[in-house]
Amino acid sequence: MLDLEHFPMSPIPAVNVACVPQRSPLRYPGGKTWLIPHVRAWLGSLSAPPELLLEPFAGGGIVSLTAVMEGLSTRALMAELDRDVAAFWRAALSSTPALKERIRRFEPTREAVNTLAASAPRDELEHGFRTLVLNRTRRGGILAPGAALSRAGENGRGVASRWYAQTLVRRLDEIERHAARIGFRETDGVQLLASMVRQPKPGTAAFVDPPYTAGGKRAGRRLYAHNQIDHGRLFALLAEHDMEFLMTYDHAPEIVALVKKHAFHAVQVIMKNTHHARLAELVITKQPVFDKPGI
Ligand SMILES: C[S@@+](CC[C@H](N)C(=O)[O-])C[C@H]1O[C@@H](n2cnc3c(N)ncnc32)[C@H](O)[C@@H]1O
Numbered sequence: 001m002l003d004l005e006h007f008p009m010s011p012i013p014a015v016n017v018a019c020v021p022q023r024s025p026l027r028y029p030g031g032k033t034w035l036i037p038h039v040r041a042w043l044g045s046l047s048a049p050p051e052l053l054l055e056p057f058a059g060g061g062i063v064s065l066t067a068v069m070e071g072l073s074t075r076a077l078m079a080e081l082d083r084d085v086a087a088f089w090r091a092a093l094s095s096t097p098a099l100k101e102r103i104r105r106f107e108p109t110r111e112a113v114n115t116l117a118a119s120a121p122r123d124e125l126e127h128g129f130r131t132l133v134l135n136r137t138r139r140g141g142i143l144a145p146g147a148a149l150s151r152a153g154e155n156g157r158g159v160a161s162r163w164y165a166q167t168l169v170r171r172l173d174e175i176e177r178h179a180a181r182i183g184f185r186e187t188d189g190v191q192l193l194a195s196m197v198r199q200p201k202p203g204t205a206a207f208v209d210p211p212y213t214a215g216g217k218r219a220g221r222r223l224y225a226h227n228q229i230d231h232g233r234l235f236a237l238l239a240e241h242d243m244e245f246l247m248t249y250d251h252a253p254e255i256v257a258l259v260k261k262h263a264f265h266a267v268q269v270i271m272k273n274t275h276h277a278r279l280a281e282l283v284i285t286k287q288p289v290f291d292k293p294g295i
Pocket residue numbers: 028029030031032033056057058059060061062063079080081082085187188189190209210211212224225226227228229
């Protein structure tokens with residue numbers, strides 16, 4: 001049941017993801033394409049566009065990609081702890097032509113996918129490519145241990161149902177065009193955030209979308225290999241320092257309590273999950289953004 005009593009509804013609805021440019025080659029479980037209109041409004045509400053947008057839990061990186069490609073932030077720095085996802089981002093940002101060539105040559109049969117899954121990548125490019133293939137052919141894009149291959153898939157295309165080579169190459173073309181302004185680090189996002197908030201540089205803002213396992217919800221455990229975050233510490237870090245941020249979480253009592261404890265601002269966005277159940281997500285900011293009259 002939705003608990004609607006704590007925070008106002010956002011004036012911006014969750015968009016149908018088909019209405020927002022899909023810029024990431026990864027299909028990301030818990031991906032935030034639906035949040036892009038909120039991100040645009042938040043970045044637009046700051047006194048100036050940030051010099052640097054920090055995304056400490058990058059996953060598919062949709063917010064960093066969108067911010068840089070739409071000129072909403074000069075640069076972005078993404079961090080991710082998952083070594084497979086990290087290998088993908090390094091290949092996508094530093095070896096883009098070779099990765100595109102690898103995509104063009106690949107025939108996504110069940111056998112080829114299984115062979116790739118069982119192989120130990122020889123180098124960084126192969127590792128990044130392997131991540132992309134597994135991400136696009138496993139059910140729900142889930143890379144965590146135990147994830148299954150898509151069965152029937154779309155239009156009976158089986159494992160290949162989400163392997164659109166031309167589309168992936170086009171997205172990588174765009175990433176290549178902006179790569180000089182997008183940084184990536186394979187590191188703990190909480191540590192990175194801590195080091196950046198302690199030595200704040202003006203013009204830095206953070207988009208924070210951690211894996212969520214608090215409140216008895218276990219989705220984060222199934223979806224991501226790395227899912228243990230000290231949410232209380234994360235909130236405290238953001239409260240103690242001046243960096244602007246936008247953070248998203250499932251609506252859960254622990255998170256409501258943390259928002260109130262630190263006097264942050266939050267609005268609710270109602271989402272439909274894949275089973276069409278209505279779920280409330282929280283969009284949390286330091287300053288009033290979406291709960292301000294006139295937005
Ligand atoms: C909710 S997902 C982010 C989804 C992303 N916003 C998108 O739209 O694709 C959280 C991500 O954080 C990563 N992660 C978990 N713990 C981390 C940590 N301590 N530091 C950096 N990344 C971490 C997970 O591997 C996962 O990719």
